[in-house]
Amino acid sequence: MSEGAAKKEEKPRKFQAIRGTRDLLPPETALWNRVEQTADEVFSTFGFGEIRVPIFESTDLFARSIGAETDVVSKEMYTFGGFAEFSARVREGRVEGMLSEMSPEEMISLRPEATASVCRAYIEHNMQQLPQPVKLYYMGPMFRRERPQKGRYRQFYQIGAEVLGGSDAPAIDAEVIEMVMTFFDRLELQGAQLDINSIGDRNCRPKYVELLRAELLKVRDNPATAGRLGPDTLRRIETNPLRVLDSKLESEQAIIAKLPRIADHLCEECAAHYAAVKHQLEMRGVIYRENWRLVRGLDYYMRTTFEITAQGLGSQNAVCGGGRYDGLVELLGGPPTKGIGFAIGEDRLILSLQESGKAPTQQGRDVYIAWMGERAHATAIRAAKDLRKAGFSVELPPVEQKFGKALGQADKLGAKYALILGDNEVSEGLWTLKTLADGSQAKFTEPDLLEHLRKQKAGGL
Ligand code: ATP
Ligand code: MG
Secondary structure, three states, X not given: OOHHHHHHOXXXXXXXXXXXXXXXXXXXXXXXXXXXXXXXXHHHHOOOEEOOOOOEEXXXXXXXXXXXXXXXXXXXXXXXXXXXXXXXXXXXXXOOOHHHHOOHHHOEEEOOOOHHHHHHHHHHOOXXXXXXXXXXXXXXXXXXXXXXXXXXXXXXXXXEEEEEOOOOOHHHHHHHHHHHHHHHHHXXXXXXXXXXXXXXXXXXXXXXXXXXXXXXHHHHHOOOOHHHOOHHHHHHHHHOHXXXXXXXXXXXXXXXXXXXXXXXXOOHHHHHHHHHHHXXXXXOOOOOEEOOOOOOOOOOOEEEEEEEEOOOOOOOOEEEEEEEOOOHHHHOOOOOOOEEEEEEEHHHHHHHHHHOOOOOOOOOEEEEEEEOOHHHHHHHHHHHHHHHHOOOOEEOOOOOOOHHHHHHHHHHOOEEEEEEEOHHHHHHOOEEEEEOOOOOEEEEOHHHHHHHHHHHHHOOO
């Protein structure tokens, strides 16, 4: 190829992260780490252990647990053909109509949430034989094909916990909620608002849902009101009337306000359970607001449901959703098992912390070593090693720089100190430490320097 032809070649394609996914970069990742570490710390003080479940599972697991009619399963999952059949058909060129013809057991989906997987793991590992309840937490990416916007992504992160087995004592519900609130408190999340509700159980909920459907059908079939219902609600009257209560559509609000309330239709057991949960929250000093319109988007929830909202998030302001799901393990082929859990939207939690100024703005360095000369370089390498061993973050420039330039660089990196090492310092054994905030300088012997920095750090400087 001639040189001329090579020049005309197209530029290589520039790739971008796929819509709804994003890179998390420093210094923001430092905040992600702090949040996850705080979750580890707080949840383990409540006796929870970490579980890590796979990123993909059988599609059937999600369809059966979350519910085939839910938005998540019917519209939002990333589903692939099972590998063996899929690759055989691709190899043989039999790809037409492939996805619709594949057997459901062959399909796999990226997890849209983790509760189903945790329940699967509970059954698979016979965890009902462990002391009950089993208390587990998880964190990691989830995948839903939703319209991306602020606080809503196609790959997003959740931190969640589940309590499986044992009893359904209201104190368990309250303690789980107390744990989330403690976690948010520890992070100094601003304006965390807890809403609670009870959505009944398989005795009373179906009757209430039918009542709701009947009322909504009256609205729909009355020419005076029919036009006020949006397409989502019209669909949900058939598929999932409870979700109508969730609607934010302006024209529906007056109608929803007049719908029957579940609190008036709970069976005796559910009503008693709900009252006891509230009492237990009060005993723990957890402040809540009752919200009769709070329902969850996933089918498996019953009785206690809750949601926590936070500041600075616009309309995607829910940072945590959770509730009780006593029938779920059994539904997945396990023994009858009580269950309650929650999932925190980590992306939104981080956004809210950033909006309220609780985030680090720069990944700082403790010490920038400004060295000049071959001998000083050897000393600088040794100093960096010792300082790092003592836990300081150190920037050691790879090539010699004039001191002026080095100090400018130290400033740009947000270093707290510059350690100046030239021929004089090395031969005298006295190192110069410059505090960049005020420009003050002092000389130290090597051991004194380490001691001085340790004291400053312990004092929060
Ligand atoms: P929403 O009503 O906001 O869609 P949801 O009811 O679908 O929430 P859950 O399935 O209960 O949410 O998940 C718990 C939490 O996970 C939510 O409160 C939210 O903080 C977060 N979350 C859910 N979907 C997304 C997403 N696509 N992007 C970012 N966070 C999400
Ligand atoms: Mg959703």
